[in-house]
Amino acid sequence: MGKIVIAIDGYSGCGKSSTAKAVARDLGYTYIDSGAMYRAATLHFLNRHLSPTNPKDVKSGLQDLEITFQPNPDSGQQETYLNGLNVEKEIRSMRVSERVSDFAKVKEIREELVAQQQRLGRKKGVVMDGRDIGSVVFPDAELKVFMTADLDTRAFRRQQELIERGELVDLEDIKANLGQRDEIDSNRKESPLMKVADAVEIDTSNLTFAEQVAQIVHLAEQRI
Numbered sequence: 001m002g003k004i005v006i007a008i009d010g011y012s013g014c015g016k017s018s019t020a021k022a023v024a025r026d027l028g029y030t031y032i033d034s035g036a037m038y039r040a041a042t043l044h045f046l047n048r049h050l051s052p053t054n055p056k057d058v059k060s061g062l063q064d065l066e067i068t069f070q071p072n073p074d075s076g077q078q079e080t081y082l083n084g085l086n087v088e089k090e091i092r093s094m095r096v097s098e099r100v101s102d103f104a105k106v107k108e109i110r111e112e113l114v115a116q117q118q119r120l121g122r123k124k125g126v127v128m129d130g131r132d133i134g135s136v137v138f139p140d141a142e143l144k145v146f147m148t149a150d151l152d153t154r155a156f157r158r159q160q161e162l163i164e165r166g167e168l169v170d171l172e173d174i175k176a177n178l179g180q181r182d183e184i185d186s187n188r189k190e191s192p193l194m195k196v197a198d199a200v201e202i203d204t205s206n207l208t209f210a211e212q213v214a215q216i217v218h219l220a221e222q223r224i
């Protein structure tokens with residue numbers, strides 16, 4: 001059976017990552033979390049006190065930025081490594097969430113990460129989620145999905161996720177962060193978040209997790 005590329009884009013916190021992960025598992029595909037790469041890059045720049053608006057800082061930060069994924073030996077889940085260090089937990093913190101969209105706006109950072117993402121997807125059999133996967137990273141993807149959900153639902157789901165990770169954050173703060181990231185991601189000059197014409201839109205506000213996964217697997221099977 002042939003393998004395809006599945007691009008899943010959408011607003012912050014609408015369950016793209018967990019859905020994409022489950023779709024990849026069902027199809028026996030590789031899951032790649034492009035947001036984790038922007039988050040890891042952001043952590044790298046923050047740790048080095050490098051500013052996204054200073055071109056010298058951007059250049060210097062990109063010189064020693066290495067992002068890789070390795071499976072956790074217990075869960076088998078892919079985890080994110082920054083220059084050899086496991087940063088899976090740290091990149092999901094509010095400290096990173098609050099700044100990631102400022103770094104993701106920078107052309108040079110995007111160029112570097114898009115090139116890495118395209119290398120990772122070269123062999124097909126890949127599910128990648130993000131903001132510009134269907135528009136820029138894999139414009140020829142056989143299946144493009146644009147996921148949405150209303151802001152209250154997204155904020156609640158994200159709060160549950162953070163609680164599971166041991167971080168208790170006020171719902172209003174999460175809502176403000178998601179809204180702010182949507183705003184920056186949708187209005188930036190470089191590869192803004194948008195629904196491309198050939199993407200299938202799925203509003204997950206009233207879908208269970210199993211339903212949203214099944215819908216995408218079904219769409220994929222029609223294209224394999």
Ligand code: C5P
Nearest residue numbers: 012034035038100101104130131132181
């Ligand atoms: O997917 P996640 O919410 O973890 O992404 C974090 C941030 O990374 C987004 O808000 C966006 O600013 C940036 N991002 C991006 N392009 C992608 C994936 C993520 O700009 N393909």
